[in-house]
Amino acid sequence: MNDILMILTACSVAIPASLLGVLLVSKSLVMVGDAISHAVLPGIVVAYLLSGTRDSVPMLFGAAVTGFLTTFLIDFLRKKWRIQEDAAIGFTFTFLFAIGVLMIAIFAGKNSDLDQECVLYGDLETSILDQVIIGEYLYGTRAILQLLPLTITLLIVIVVGFKGWKVWAFNPQFGSFIGIPIQAFHLVLMLLLSIHAVLSFESVGVILVVGLLVLPAATALQFSRTLARTFLYSVSVGIVSCIAGVFLGKWINISISPLIVCVNGLIFLVSVLISPFKKSALSN
Amino acid sequence: MDLSIWIVFIGTALIGISAALVGTFTFLQKKSLIGDAISHSILPGIVLAYMISGQRNTLILMLGAFVAGWLATQQISWLQRKTKLKSDTIVAATLSIFFAVGLALLSFIQGRPDDGQAGLSDFLFGKIAALNIEDLYLFTVVSVLIIAITFFRYKVMFSFAFNKEFMISKGFSLRWNDFILNSMTILVVAMGVQAVGVVLMSALLIIPVLTARMLTYKLSSLIALSLVFGTSCSLLGSYISILGKNIPTGPCIIMVLSICAISVALLLKIPSKTKRTR
DSSP: OHHHHHHHHHHHHHHHHHHHHHHHHHTTOHHHHHHHHHHHHHHHHHHHHHHSSOOHHHHHHHHHHHHHHHHHHHHHHHHTSOOOHHHHHHHHHHHHHHHHHHHHHHTSOTTSSOOHHHHHHOOHHHHTTSEEEETTEEEEEHHHHHHHHHHHHHHHHHHHTHHHHHHHHHOHHHHHHTTOOHHHHHHHHHHHHHHHHHHHHHHHHHHHHHHHHHHHHHHHHTTOSSHHHHHHHHHHHHHHHHHHHHHHHHHHTSOHHHHHHHHHHHHHHHHHHHOSOOOOGGGO | OOHHHHHHHHHHHHHHHHHHHHHHHHHHTTOHHHHHHHHHHHHHHHHHHHHHHOSOOHHHHHHHHHHHHHHHHHHHHHHHHHOOOOHHHHHHHHHHHHHHHHHHHHHHHHSSSOSGGGGGGHHHHOOGGGOOHHHHHHHHHHHHHHHHHHHHTHHHHHHHHHOHHHHHHTTOOHHHHHHHHHHHHHHHHHHHHHHHHHHHHHHHHHHHHHHHHHHOOOHHHHHHHHHHHHHHHHHHHHHHHHHSTTOOHHHHHHHHHHHHHHHHHHHHHHHHHHHHHO
8 A cells, every 4th residue: 555655656756847847858948947947946935934834725825936046046047147048057956955054954843743864855755754544545645745736737738738838849930920929928838947946955956857857758759750749758667666666665665766766767778779860970 | 253154254254266267268168157157056965975974074076077067068068079059059958957866866865864964965055154263274275276377378368268279279178278278167166055056056157247248348357357256246235145144145146247247337327328429
């Protein structure tokens, strides 16, 4: 029973991550995604300090604010300070992450349930103890119930705006020419990304999220030529590596969330070796 | 002031100097995020070196870190040759694979009943106060090495940063220079993680040169200014973190650096407006 619950929890993090990852990879926004998943930390801490609980509503609010703040800051640094993009990203997320860690060290005392290491690693094993039981029936863990609405929203957003996403990713100039609000698509993605980062940090931690975002999508791109297939393959890779990670973790008895990313990485490296699309020497 | 405080200050200064120096060149290559990837990737190297040797010797840990960092850069260039993925995807993929392996190994040794692993999680956020005199000798050797390489190869690295075609036409090898720059980055990161931790090490490479870039466009003054910013801010940051008992060193140094960068930008705002309208 616990195994199933653990797999479900892991999947509930990995499925939206692998969907978001496809969009990030095709627009080469991966490092921005990495930056946001680090930068939600001060949002989480402020929400925790103000509300005193790990309740999700204030945290979601904090996440949305810091997510927008990150995108805004990176843009601001590039345009106003004229800093090249990689340095702007590096500056923004280290700055925000440092604020978050300092706030934890100074304000949240030793006995609070928010410490530096739990934020970094996350802990799948304890997050499944947080079960929601109504009446006699087990409805699932808190992580599943929180991430399910996000996944459904994400699916709706992707399916409804599928053509829009295509234009957004591959030809934004054409998109704004025919009147598609490209900037709005961008902001929606950043919002969903920061909400996902907050909801999943208890299970996998802020740094491993980037692995769940990028690895399934990068694997999927080794085999598919269309956007729809990439989504499909990416989700399947995400699910498979969750299941394998949980069983492997049970077997050798080490922390599961890094293992899931390890399995994912292994699948990615193998997929590069057996990929049907070889980079031709001429294209360089 | 007693000896241990001096050790901490000299160690921080050495880290600040070499990080600012190497950071300038990675910044000019637009490869700042490679520093981020390397700093995450050396975690498995550190943990494995500890598992094999069974002790927390800085030299051995740095050796492990160097091997892991080198493997990561090799993987990045292998993926760049082999796949059509964009470079940010490749960097993020490498970073997360290595970091996940590191965390998995860390959780493996934390599950074992031995007590020596306690210090290893310091590498995540850094703890400069744990430095001792032998570490300082090692740091001095590494810093002198880095400064010497920059000093003697200054002209080559200058053209490597700004005019690669010229460099090739003069018969210098791109791969060899890439290798040297990568090795320098790995060395600096392996040294710096003891003070600021793997998560925030990239900031120590990026922020000093970013601040200096706002003030000047000349390479020699860029290096000089980023050395000044890097060193003074890391000293101030580590001093603050020693004063307050429970404050991790890494975030403290990064905060001081960021505040410095922001205030420079704000101070520049007024005169630069008049300059640009000219």
